Each structure stands twice: as C-alpha cells, then as structure tokens.
Amino acid sequence: MIKTKKIALLGCGNWGKNIARNLSKLGYLYCVYDLNKNISDQFNKNYGLPKLSIDEIIKSQEIVAVVIASSAITHKDLAKRALLNNKDVLIEKPFCLSLSDANDLSKLAIDKKKILMVGHLLNYHNAFIKMKKLIHEGLIGDVINIRAHRLALGSIRSSESVTYDLAAHDISMVLSILGSMPDDIEAQSIHHNNNEGPDAISVKLTFKKGITALINSDWMCPYKEHKFSVIGKTGGLVFNDTEEWPNKLIYNPSLINSNNTITSSPLQKLNVEPNEPLKTELEEFINCINSRQSPLTDHREAVNVQTVMEMIEESVKHVR
Numbered sequence: 001m002i003k004t005k006k007i008a009l010l011g012c013g014n015w016g017k018n019i020a021r022n023l024s025k026l027g028y029l030y031c032v033y034d035l036n037k038n039i040s041d042q043f044n045k046n047y048g049l050p051k052l053s054i055d056e057i058i059k060s061q062e063i064v065a066v067v068i069a070s071s072a073i074t075h076k077d078l079a080k081r082a083l084l085n086n087k088d089v090l091i092e093k094p095f096c097l098s099l100s101d102a103n104d105l106s107k108l109a110i111d112k113k114k115i116l117m118v119g120h121l122l123n124y125h126n127a128f129i130k131m132k133k134l135i136h137e138g139l140i141g142d143v144i145n146i147r148a149h150r151l152a153l154g155s156i157r158s159s160e161s162v163t164y165d166l167a168a169h170d171i172s173m174v175l176s177i178l179g180s181m182p183d184d185i186e187a188q189s190i191h192h193n194n195n196e197g198p199d200a201i202s203v204k205l206t207f208k209k210g211i212t213a214l215i216n217s218d219w220m221c222p223y224k225e226h227k228f229s230v231i232g233k234t235g236g237l238v239f240n241d242t243e244e245w246p247n248k249l250i251y252n253p254s255l256i257n258s259n260n261t262i263t264s265s266p267l268q269k270l271n272v273e274p275n276e277p278l279k280t281e282l283e284e285f286i287n288c289i290n291s292r293q294s295p296l297t298d299h300r301e302a303v304n305v306q307t308v309m310e311m312i313e314e315s316v317k318h319v320r
Contacts, residue, residue: 006030007286008057010078011070012043015092019069020047022279028286030063035070054078058085065115065289067282068092073159076101079116083108088115090285094164094309095302102306106299115288117295118302120172122228124280127239127248127272131230132177134270139251140232146174146213147229151221161197163309166217171308172297173228174205174213181304182207189316192220198316205308245274 007028009020016034023029024047031049034040044051057063058081065088068078076096082089083105095118096102109116122128135143148170157165175181182205189198200218207213226241235253249272253265281297288295 006063007065007067008033008052008060008063010034010054010057010066010068011074011092012039013069016069018278019067019092019282022276022282023067026279026282026286028282031057033057058082058087064088065090065285067285071159072097072157072164076105079105080108083112083114083116086112086114088117088285088289090115090117090119090282091302092119093121093168094160095299095306097160097164099303099306099310102299102303106303109299115285115292115295116299116302117285117288118297118299118305119281120169120297120301120305121277121281122169122173122241123176123297124275124284125239125241125277126275126280127241128173128228130249130270130272131228131237131239134237134251135177135230135232139234140230140236141234143177143211143230143232145211145231146177147227147231148174148213148215148217149225149227151216151218152224152226153222154219156193156195156199156219158195161195161313162199162217162219163197163201163312166219167201167203167215167312168305168309170215170217170228172301172305174215175301175304175308177230178207178211178213180207182213182308185308185311185315187312187315190220197313201312201316203312245272248272 007023008030009032012020012032012034020032031052032040032043033054066082067090068075069092072094075091079089079091150166150170184206186204187201189201192199199220203215205213228239230237238250249270251268251270255263284295
C-alpha cells in the first residue's frame with residue numbers, strides 16, 4: 001500500500017498550484033517539478049519538500065505515482081516515461097493532443113498494469129454526480145437531448161485548440177451520461193487567433209435512438225457561461241457551475257406535449273452537498289493506487305473522449 005508523501009507533481013502553473021495544495025493537505029505531495037526551476041524551487045521550499053530533477057523523479061523507487069499538470073504538448077512523453085518506470089499516472093486534461101498518442105499510453109498502462117487516469121474534473125463535481133443519479137433514477141424520463149455551453153474570455157493556448165481545452169469537459173460528461181459513443185458528428189468553428197485549431201466550436205453529436213448533444217465551446221466570448229443541461233421526456237436538469245451552490249442544480253418539470261403545447265411547472269432548486277471537485281478527483285486517484293481498481297475517468301474513458309475530440313478536429317481543420 002502507498003505510504004504518504006510519495007506522489008510527485010509535474011507542472012506547477014495556475015492549475016498545478018491547486019493540485020499541490022490539495023495533495024499537500026491529503027498528505028501525499030512528495031515533490032514538485034516545473035521546467036521553470038525557480039517556480040519548482042519556491043514550491044518545494046514553501047511545502048518543505050526535496051528538490052529533485054525530472055530524471056530523479058522518474059527513476060525514484062520511492063515515488064510511486066505522478067500527477068502531470070504541465071503543458072499539453074508534454075503530456076504524452078512524461079506519462080510514457082513514468083509508466084515505463086512503473087509509476088501510476090494522473091494526467092490533467094487534455095489527456096493527449098492526438099488519438100494515436102492516447103492509444104499508445106492506454107496500451108502501455110495495460111501492459112505495465114499501472115493506473116492511468118485523466119483529470120476530467122467535472123465527473124467529480126457533486127452537482128454532476130447528483131444529476132447523473134437523478135437521471136438514472138428516472139426523474140426526467142428517457143434522455144432526448146443534452147446541451148453544453150462552456151464560454152468565457154479565457155486563456156488562449158498556442159499549442160492546443162478550444163476543443164482540447166474546454167470541450168473535453170463536456171464531451172466527457174455527455175459520454176458518461178449516455179454510456180455510448182456517438183454515431184455521427186457535425187461541427188462548425190471559427191478561427192481568429194494565432195493558435196492551433198479553432199477558437200470556438202459548435203458541435204452536434206448524434207447517438208443511437210436519435211439522442212442528440214449540442215456542445216458550444218468558446219474562449220473568445222465576452223461573458224462567462226458554464227451550463228450543462230439534460231432534457232428528458234418528463235423534464236430537464238440544468239447544472240450551472242457559475243452559480244452559487246444553492247443554485248447549481250435546477251430541475252424543470254415542464255413538459256412539451258405531443259401537440260407541441262407546453263405544460264409549465266415551477267423550477268425546483270435541488271440540494272447539492274458542496275465539494276471541491278479537484279480534491280475528490282485526487283482522492284479517487286489515491287484510492288485507486290491503493291486498491292488497484294480502475295478510476296472513474298481511466299485511460300479507456302480518456303481514449304473515448306480523445307476519439308470524439310479528434311473527430312471534431314478533423315471535421316473543422318480545413319475551415320478557416
């Protein structure tokens with residue numbers, strides 16, 4: 001069983017800071033490495049941790065796992081080195097920047113019998129967890145349509161597109177709810193900045209039984225909106241992550257009738273126990289290291305999401 005403070009963090013930028021804080025509180029942060037030596041030295045000093053090079057981390061027999069939160073372009077190579085040196089790995093999204101790389105890592109994890117997990121964070125958000133539970137219990141009947149809006153004036157990344165940066169969250173949640181891959185994808189995009197791939201996408205995914213999902217992702221939008229809605233035959237659920245906890249999950253029992261009239265009913269706020277999804281995600285990783293069970297967002301889930309992302313990128317790459 002894993003002892004405390006034996007997980008190394010690779011990459012301590014804006015998101016890595018949050019990972020370091022949580023791993024430290026959980027008692028598992030062993031050391032921090034960043035390409036910027038001044039940053040990693042300061043982190044290790046603040047947390048009272050040893051200063052190790054990337055080679056020392058990878059080769060260390062004491063360090064049994066790594067969390068990779070470096071730039072996306074480094075994910076595949078760092079994860080491969082860690083897996084080859086018998087370490088369990090959690091990669092913050094995006095898992096990789098190509099389906100080929102994702103498949104290679106998945107196969108390597110299977111061969112080495114190591115835990116390989118992707119940080120599709122919102123699967124660990126209590127509002128989404130409750131949404132899935134209510135759907136499974138039949139609150140809104142059979143699912144007809146899912147709508148995801150992830151819009152903001154955010155960081156525009158040079159080496160990846162909005163598909164990998166933002167849409168990955170919603171693709172993961174759509175696949176989690178429906179439990180299957182789409183049969184068809186239609187996508188539109190806009191390109192206005194000097195980066196790889198689109199700055200905004202509008203995607204329609206079509207699944208068996210005519211179920212559809214509409215995903216809109218945009219890092220140029222002048223306002224912020226993070227909404228994920230599921231429409232069923234007997235009502236709808238809305239997860240709005242920009243709201244405070246009492247308003248994050250809403251049930252709308254209104255119905256569209258067969259004659260196209262609407263039977264309106266009052267909205268209902270659903271109680272959700274607050275949590276920090278990142279902490280829950282890291283606890284899942286630690287529990288799986290100990291139990292050797294497969295994580296909720298394991299490498300197979302990562303490959304499924306990567307497959308959809310690559311289909312979207314292929315669909316829009318010639319449109320500029």
